[in-house]
Amino acid sequence: MEENVEEGQIKGSIDIISIDKINLLSEQMKKCICKIDGNKKGTGFFCKINYENKLIPVLMTNYHVVNSDYFERENNLIVSTNEKRFAINISNNNILYSSTNKEYDLMIIKLNESQDEINNYLEIDKHIFSNKSEKAYENESIYILHYASGGKPSISFGYGFKQNNNYEMNHLCNTENCSSGSPILSLSSNQIIGIHRGCIRKKDGTTTNYGTFLKFPLNELNQNKINKINSIIENNNDNVKNNNEKTDLIIKEKNYKYNDLIDFFTNTNEKLDYDRIKILFNKIENFIMNEEELFNPENDIQSFRLLEAIQKALIKNKLDLEELNKTKYIMNILQFKENIQKKIKEGEINFNSFKIINILAKNREIFKEKLRILFFNNNEIVEEDMNILKKYFLGALKHLGFISKLSGILKEFYECTHKNNITKLEKLSNKINFGMLNSIENTEVIKELDEIKKIIPPEEFKKKLDLRNSIFFMQLYKANKNNNNFLKNEEKIFQQTEKDFEKLKLLFKSENWSNEIPESIIKECLKGLNHQKKGALKSELKLLIKIFKIENLTEFKIELILKNLEPYGLKDEIFLTINICLYFIDELNAEKTELYEELNKSKNILSKYNISLDNIEFSVRPLYQLGIDVLDPNEEERYVLDVLLCLYVKKINIKILSKLNDKDISNLQSNQKIFSDSNADIQDVINCSNFMRDLWQEKDKLNDKKLIEKFIKKVCETKNIFKNFYNYSSIAKKIENYFDEEFVEE
Numbered sequence: 207m208e209e210n211v212e213e214g215q216i217k218g219s220i221d222i223i224s225i226d227k228i229n230l231l232s233e234q235m236k237k238c239i240c241k242i243d244g245n246k247k248g249t250g251f252f253c254k255i256n257y258e259n260k261l262i263p264v265l266m267t268n269y270h271v272v273n274s275d276y277f278e279r280e281n282n283l284i285v286s287t288n289e290k291r292f293a294i295n296i297s298n299n300n301i302l303y304s305s306t307n308k309e310y311d312l313m314i315i316k317l318n319e320s321q322d323e324i325n326n327y328l329e330i331d332k333h334i335f336s337n338k339s340e341k342a343y344e345n346e347s348i349y350i351l352h353y354a355s356g357g358k359p360s361i362s363f364g365y366g367f368k369q370n371n372n373y374e375m376n377h378l379c380n381t382e383n384c385s386s387g388s389p390i391l392s393l394s395s396n397q398i399i400g401i402h403r404g405c406i407r408k409k410d411g412t413t414t415n416y417g418t419f420l421k422f423p424l425n426e427l428n429q430n431k432i433n434k435i436n437s438i439i440e441n442n443n444d445n446v447k448n449n450n451e452k453t454d455l456i457i458k459e460k461n462y463k464y465n466d467l468i469d470f471f472t473n474t475n476e477k478l479d480y481d482r483i484k485i486l487f488n489k490i491e492n493f494i495m496n497e498e499e500l501f502n503p504e505n506d507i508q509s510f511r512l513l514e515a516i517q518k519a520l521i522k523n524k525l526d527l528e529e530l531n532k533t534k535y536i537m538n539i540l541q542f543k544e545n546i547q548k549k550i551k552e553g554e555i556n557f558n559s560f561k562i563i564n565i566l567a568k569n570r571e572i573f574k575e576k577l578r579i580l581f582f583n584n585n586e587i588v589e590e591d592m593n594i595l596k597k598y599f600l601g602a603l604k605h606l607g608f609i610s611k612l613s614g615i616l617k618e619f620y621e622c623t624h625k626n627n628i629t630k631l632e633k634l635s636n637k638i639n640f641g642m643l644n645s646i647e648n649t650e651v652i653k654e655l656d657e658i659k660k661i662i663p664p665e666e667f668k669k670k671l672d673l674r675n676s677i678f679f680m681q682l683y684k685a686n687k688n689n690n691n692f693l694k695n696e697e698k699i700f701q702q703t704e705k706d707f708e709k710l711k712l713l714f715k716s717e718n719w720s721n722e723i724p725e726s727i728i729k730e731c732l733k734g735l736n737h738q739k740k741g742a743l744k745s746e747l748k749l750l751i752k753i754f755k756i757e758n759l760t761e762f763k764i765e766l767i768l769k770n771l772e773p774y775g776l777k778d779e780i781f782l783t784i785n786i787c788l789y790f791i792d793e794l795n796a797e798k799t800e801l802y803e804e805l806n807k808s809k810n811i812l813s814k815y816n817i818s819l820d821n822i823e824f825s826v827r828p829l830y831q832l833g834i835d836v837l838d839p840n841e842e843e844r845y846v847l848d849v850l851l852c853l854y855v856k857k858i859n860i861k862i863l864s865k866l867n868d869k870d871i872s873n874l875q876s877n878q879k880i881f882s883d884s885n886a887d888i889q890d891v892i893n894c895s896n897f898m899r900d901l902w903q904e905k906d907k908l909n910d911k912k913l914i915e916k917f918i919k920k921v922c923e924t925k926n927i928f929k930n931f932y933n934y935s936s937i938a939k940k941i942e943n944y945f946d947e948e949f950v951e952e
Contacts, residue, residue, distance in 0.1 A: 244272035267387030331397035352388035491534030553644025681734030856935035864902035
């Protein structure tokens with residue numbers, strides 16, 4: 207198995223650890239960790255585990271450190287802590303659990319509770335038994351207490367682990383020889399989550415530390431007892447004539463398990479006897495639910511399943527619940543039910559607990575089902591309590607919503623001016639989020655809510671909330687903020703943005719808005735739509751209508767404004783593409799045709815006039831002649847545009863590229879300074895040079911239109927040429943400087 211373990215990628219950093227924490231870990235090391243000289247030298251630890259419904263003291267280590275072979279030849283196991291050396295009496299009867307190194311590699315030895323030398327025990331972290339908990343620990347800081355090299359007590363720290371399978375974990379706590387059998391503990395709880403097994407040294411020199419997540423073997427240990435009652439019944443089947451005798455067998459059982467009791471009550475076929483059930487109910491008094499289980503979104507909670515099974519069994523056997531009300535189990539259930547009802551009516555339920563329940567419809571149904579079980583199928587009470595919870599919850603949500611919106615406005619526009627108020631809002635939000643549902647009825651909270659409503663007057667708050675939701679306003683605000691760093695006054699930046707934004711009202715008020723609204727404002731606003739979903743522009747226009755209080759605006763008018771705004775988003779890309787084509791023609795010194803004149807005309811139109819759809823349609827005509835669709839390019843056309851853009855933006859010298867010969871390439875390859883700090887290599891240079899040389903050789907035979915068409919065809923045929931040009935662009939200037947005096951135009 208060890209050879210197949212792959213090292214997981216574990217990321218993170220170690221928490222800052224206080225001196226007090228170090229002292230606590232040192233005490234754990236002295237009293238709870240021991241050196242073991244068994245089959246091999248290793249480490250062990252003393253802890254208490256839940257077994258047969260009680261905590262018992264045990265020694266845990268690896269199976270390869272101490273195993274059953276050792277027990278057969280020895281009566282005592284000699285262990286040493288940092289304080290003392292002593293013997294633990296052992297026999298095969300003391301082996302509570304063992305699993306070979308092909309599986310969990312775990313040995314659990316039951317200790318005598320009167321062992322004087324041991325008076326301190328580590329604790330198992332109870333959270334490891336929750337669903338999917340092993341994943342929750344993957345980002346948690348952990349540490350290992352061990353005897354490095356069998357001598358010095360040591361502490362190794364690491365950041366979480368990665369699951370390899372159901373039980374094996376890779377971790378970043380480095381250890382040495384004789385550390386096998388050490389506990390892996392959570393740094394936050396100081397409790398055990400796993401046991402260290404060793405490390406794997408790979409051929410490349412790297413190592414992987416690994417261990418066993420204790421959830422699985424400890425569950426398995428208790429599973430050995432789970433079906434005990436059923437097996438007793440099966441083994442005594444000839445003697446068991448009815449459920450009363452089955453009940454007697456269960457009553458005699460001392461170590462109850464939820465699954466045994468659930469199976470028993472689910473599978474009853476005969477009439478149950480009151481007296482025997484009363485005895486059983488008095489013995490299972492602790493098998494009741496708690497508030498945490500009630501609000502747990504999981505539906506497979508054993509305490510609720512047991513109560514449900516009991517209710518069905520009582521109905522099936524026509525047993526009156528009132529006859530059992532004085533049994534300890536039912537009394538405890540009724541007491542819990544009464545406490546929960548009281549808490550619900552008073553709103554004394556944790557807000558976050560109910561929020562988790564309320565997020566998904568599935569969670570709400572699970573919670574309602576638990577209430578039905580707890581309230582013995584009284585649907586009227588269940589619905590009443592759900593309505594009470596909903597009322598409290600919606601009230602708290604309303605206030606949290608206001609706090610969130612106000613906080614968002616202050617953080618966006620007045621981060622410096624209202625720094626103290628932002629902190630105040632965060633504290634109030636936490637008070638409600640982490641408090642009870644009824645916290646909004648608390649006098650102190652009510653007072654704080656009244657105070658924060660005065661920060662921004664209601665009308666101004668509503669207006670600023672709408673502005674914050676406007677893509678156009680926020681784009682203008684960010685631009686003003688970036689361009690006016692000298693303005694320390696946040697209110698002035700906001701006012702300047704309002705002034706610019708107000709000009710957008712002309713979109714709806716003036717037929718000549720394209721001449722009255724500065725083009726820079728239109729273009730800046732449209733930038734905000736770059737990564738928005740389709741239809742965002744129309745939604746933004748409708749928000750502007752609301753903000754500016756525009757009335758009697760028809761859908762046709764909105765569509766017309768949309769149609770006239772769209773060209774502004776296209777203008778820059780068309781203008782750039784035209785410039786690229788002109789640059790390419792000039793660089794290759796190609797024969798100029800009418801195409802060149804038309805490209806220049808389009809360039810002049812786009813640079814001089816406020817844009818319209820007519821201007822756009824005219825401007826793209828010469829590009830269409832070349833087979834370039836800028837407005838709606840397909841994947842191949844977009845690739846061609848990207849290559850052209852790379853040549854233009856990086857100002858790559860086409861002449862130099864096209865004239866490189868084998869000797870030049872060889873000289874460049876030997877000059878490593880050119881390729882330092884770059885992703886480019888000599889192959890990029892060769893590919894770009896070959897590409898351009900072919901075009902250069904044709905420049906005297908082809909006119910501008912034919913040359914660009916050939917370029918487009920060649921780009922589509924040449925695989926990865928964009929990547930070659932992109933990489934080459936990072937070293938183009940170095941190459942041009944290198945050959946600056948060698949090339950003379952012919």
